[in-house]
Amino acid sequence: MNRAMLVARHEYFTNIRRGGFLFAAFGVPLITVGLMVIVFALTFQNEMDSTRVGRVGYVDQSGILAQAIDQPESFERYETEAAAEGALTATEGIGAYFVLPPNYLETGRVRLISNGDTPDALNDEIDTFLLANLGGDLEPEVAVRIKDPVNTAVLTLDNGRVIADNAVIGVFLAPLIFVMVFLLASQTTSGYLMSGVVEEKSNRIMEILVTSITPFQLLFGKIIGLGLLGLTQLTIWVLMGYITLRLGQNSEFLSGISIPPDLLIVGLIYFLLGYFFLASLMAGIGAVVGSEQESRQLAGLFSFGLAVPFFAIVQFFTAPDSFIVTFLTLFPLTSPVAVILRMGFGVIPTWQLITSMVLLLLTALFVTWASARIFRWSLLMYGKRPNLRQTVSAIFRSSGMETTATEERTA
Amino acid sequence: MPERVAISVEHISKSYGNFRAVNDLSFEVYSGEILAMLGPNGAGKSTTIRMILDILKPDSGKISVLGAPINDESKNRIGYLPEERGLYRGVPVLEMMVYLATLKGLSQADAKQRAMRYLEQVDLAEHAKKKVSELSKGMQQKVQFGVTILHEPELIIIDEPFSGLDPVNTRLIEGLIRDLKARGGAIVMSTHQMYQVEEMADRLLMINRGEQKLYGKVDEVRSRYALPAVNVEGRGDWASISGVERVEVSENGRPSALLYLKPNVQPDQVLGEIARRDDIHIQRFELAVPSLNDIFIQVVASDKDKPRE
Numbered sequence: 217m218n219r220a221m222l223v224a225r226h227e228y229f230t231n232i233r234r235g236g237f238l239f240a241a242f243g244v245p246l247i248t249v250g251l252m253v254i255v256f257a258l259t260f261q262n263e264m265d266s267t268r269v270g271r272v273g274y275v276d277q278s279g280i281l282a283q284a285i286d287q288p289e290s291f292e293r294y295e296t297e298a299a300a301e302g303a304l305t306a307t308e309g310i311g312a313y314f315v316l317p318p319n320y321l322e323t324g325r326v327r328l329i330s331n332g333d334t335p336d337a338l339n340d341e342i343d344t345f346l347l348a349n350l351g352g353d354l355e356p357e358v359a360v361r362i363k364d365p366v367n368t369a370v371l372t373l374d375n376g377r378v379i380a381d382n383a384v385i386g387v388f389l390a391p392l393i394f395v396m397v398f399l400l401a402s403q404t405t406s407g408y409l410m411s412g413v414v415e416e417k418s419n420r421i422m423e424i425l426v427t428s429i430t431p432f433q434l435l436f437g438k439i440i441g442l443g444l445l446g447l448t449q450l451t452i453w454v455l456m457g458y459i460t461l462r463l464g465q466n467s468e469f470l471s472g473i474s475i476p477p478d479l480l481i482v483g484l485i486y487f488l489l490g491y492f493f494l495a496s497l498m499a500g501i502g503a504v505v506g507s508e509q510e511s512r513q514l515a516g517l518f519s520f521g522l523a524v525p526f527f528a529i530v531q532f533f534t535a536p537d538s539f540i541v542t543f544l545t546l547f548p549l550t551s552p553v554a555v556i557l558r559m560g561f562g563v564i565p566t567w568q569l570i571t572s573m574v575l576l577l578l579t580a581l582f583v584t585w586a587s588a589r590i591f592r593w594s595l596l597m598y599g600k601r602p603n604l605r606q607t608v609s610a611i612f613r614s615s616g617m618e619t620t621a622t623e624e625r626t627a
Numbered sequence: 628m629p630e631r632v633a634i635s636v637e638h639i640s641k642s643y644g645n646f647r648a649v650n651d652l653s654f655e656v657y658s659g660e661i662l663a664m665l666g667p668n669g670a671g672k673s674t675t676i677r678m679i680l681d682i683l684k685p686d687s688g689k690i691s692v693l694g695a696p697i698n699d700e701s702k703n704r705i706g707y708l709p710e711e712r713g714l715y716r717g718v719p720v721l722e723m724m725v726y727l728a729t730l731k732g733l734s735q736a737d738a739k740q741r742a743m744r745y746l747e748q749v750d751l752a753e754h755a756k757k758k759v760s761e762l763s764k765g766m767q768q769k770v771q772f773g774v775t776i777l778h779e780p781e782l783i784i785i786d787e788p789f790s791g792l793d794p795v796n797t798r799l800i801e802g803l804i805r806d807l808k809a810r811g812g813a814i815v816m817s818t819h820q821m822y823q824v825e826e827m828a829d830r831l832l833m834i835n836r837g838e839q840k841l842y843g844k845v846d847e848v849r850s851r852y853a854l855p856a857v858n859v860e861g862r863g864d865w866a867s868i869s870g871v872e873r874v875e876v877s878e879n880g881r882p883s884a885l886l887y888l889k890p891n892v893q894p895d896q897v898l899g900e901i902a903r904r905d906d907i908h909i910q911r912f913e914l915a916v917p918s919l920n921d922i923f924i925q926v927v928a929s930d931k932d933k934p935r936e
Contacts, residue, residue: 223730226726230715415716416715419713419714420711420713421713422713423677423709424713426681427707428703428727428731429702
């Protein structure tokens with residue numbers, strides 16, 4: 217087997233057993249999904265269940281409900297407010313009552329009196345009841361239209377994708393979730409890469425490794441192995457997300473979330489390119505810095521760069537053609553997140569998508585090449601921390617680079 | 628059997644900036660021998676080793692390893708034990724040994740079998756599943772040595788192989804090194820333990836300030852530094868021997884003396900005279916050879932005042 221693949225396999229299987237990885241892969245989504253389910257369950261139960269109020273009384277002082285039609289079963293008419301109030305305070309009485317004052321038609325005001333808070337569903341029920349009675353004299357079709365005046369078909373502009381009524385929140389949520397997943401997966405794995413390099417360098421196992429394989433094989437193997445680890449993590453999350461969606465199909469909110477296939481494909485491309493870029497960057501940093509703590513600080517800086525488009529999220533909604541959004545779409549560090557956000561929210565011109573991908577790919581290739589050189593060269597620095605000038609010159613100045621017999625022949 | 632050259636180093640030099648770490652160094656290492664590499668800290672030993680292993684490139688000169696400039700294939704036939712130990716601390720012992728051995732070209736199954744056999748041999752089998760960080764320093768050293776020889780290399784370069792080992796484990800590792808030598812392996816051993824060199828090494832190379840100071844068979848080097856004197860143990864009037872200039876008598880349990888010889892007098896002439904005379908009896912007669920330790924200190928001290936290039 218190719219040596220780089222041996223490294224990849226070792227990195228994959230060593231890191232997949234880490235407590236940190238298992239937690240990130242299973243714990244984080246489980247906790248997130250669990251919390252979501254609990255929050256939604258509570259909210260829905262609260263808002264969608266009008267029966268928890270019990271029976272609802274009403275007092276009609278306006279005369280609109282004199283010959284009430286379509287009265288819900290749980291509703292009960294009282295002639296005076298005093299009677300309704302009495303029923304409200306009685307032990308086995310009603311849970312709430314509403315009053316239509318004499319000037320209701322002019323003002324539209326309705327007073328709702330209850331013992332506690334009332335669910336949204338009760339308001340909807342009252343609305344429907346009043347609408348039915350207000351439109352009582354109209355043609356049936358008109359009455360129906362009054363009840364349901366708009367039938368929306370939301371189309372996003374770029375691809376004519378139709379969004380179901382209840383999915384409007386979902387389509388905006390999908391890219392956000394995707395971005396979070398991308399950030400977490402690429403950061404954990406490239407973080408492992410960096411701390412691995414720092415460990416190998418500081419405890420000199422590097423010297424044993426480079427007497428077995430070339431630094432480039434080592435770096436390449438690590439990027440592949442940990443990249444596969446990141447994909448594993450991503451797959452676990454997508455599967456768990458899918459299961460959650462299936463389970464939550466009855467819930468109006470969750471069933472609206474779907475990840476469209478084109479977003480998935482572009483997302484995957486950007487995940488791979490973005491990871492490739494980040495991983496080689498981290499390997500380069502790991503090769504230069506002396507301690508794990510130091511490397512974390514620098515890594516944090518780059519991770520922050522990845523997340524920058526989040527701070528401009530309002531621009532993505534309101535001014536997708538602005539300079540800042542275009543810049544974030546094209547700039548290699550910010551493009552993975554920016555592109556996914558734009559895919560989700562609306563239009564991204566094809567030229568921008570292609571330019572952005574090419575730029576990211578070229579940058580990733582350059583960074584990998586530069587990191588391999590830094591990686592190779594930093595092996596020679598024993599106990600010394602190279603400064604920025606030395607690091608830069610190691611990348612570009614071929615005479616400053618210490619190639620060895622093995623490398624010269626493979627070059 | 629003609630000796631095969633495992634390492635050939637020809638006139639290599641290496642500078643770090645203005646600092647000349649290695650200066651025009653040449654030597655060879657043969658199969659089936661142990662070459663001790665000696666020198667004070669900072670003498671250029673590690674730089675030399677790293678150049679042999681292709682971690683560093685010499686500024687000038689030529690190195691050939693196992694018959695050719697080092698390449699991916701010959702790397703598989705080399706074992707290296709670095710001075711600062713390199714092990715994955717968080718990985719189980721067996722797994723790490725297998726991984727590093729597969730990087731040397733062994734198959735997974737073969738590597739596992741050999742690693743298990745080695746761990747049993749050095750009494751670490753019960754620790755195979757433990758993480759390296761849970762082992763004592765001596766155990767880690769044995770694991771490290773195992774990593775060096777698991778793929779049965781034809782050449783091993785070992786830097787301070789006995790550090791952190793108790794006498795029993797030192798003997799164990801010594802045995803493994805001798806086994807390798809007996810199978811025709813070439814061994815380069817860098818160490819500060821002079822008695823190990825006297826006991827184990829066939830030849831030695833001493834470097835100071837990046838330059839070769841001593842190079843040759845251990846016995847020859849020592850006799851080169853022999854005093855014009857002999858150690859004797861026995862009874863008699865030592866001063867009456869004709870070739871003897873001066874006598875230093877020492878009384879440490881048995882009567883013995885250090886006899887300094889007159890210029891141009893050979894030790895065997897003195898021995899001949901003793902044999903002929905009836906009034907002198909000896910139990911021991913040997914050249915007054917200084918220990919390697921003494922030679923080492925002498926060489927380093929004589930270099931001390933010279934300006935460095």
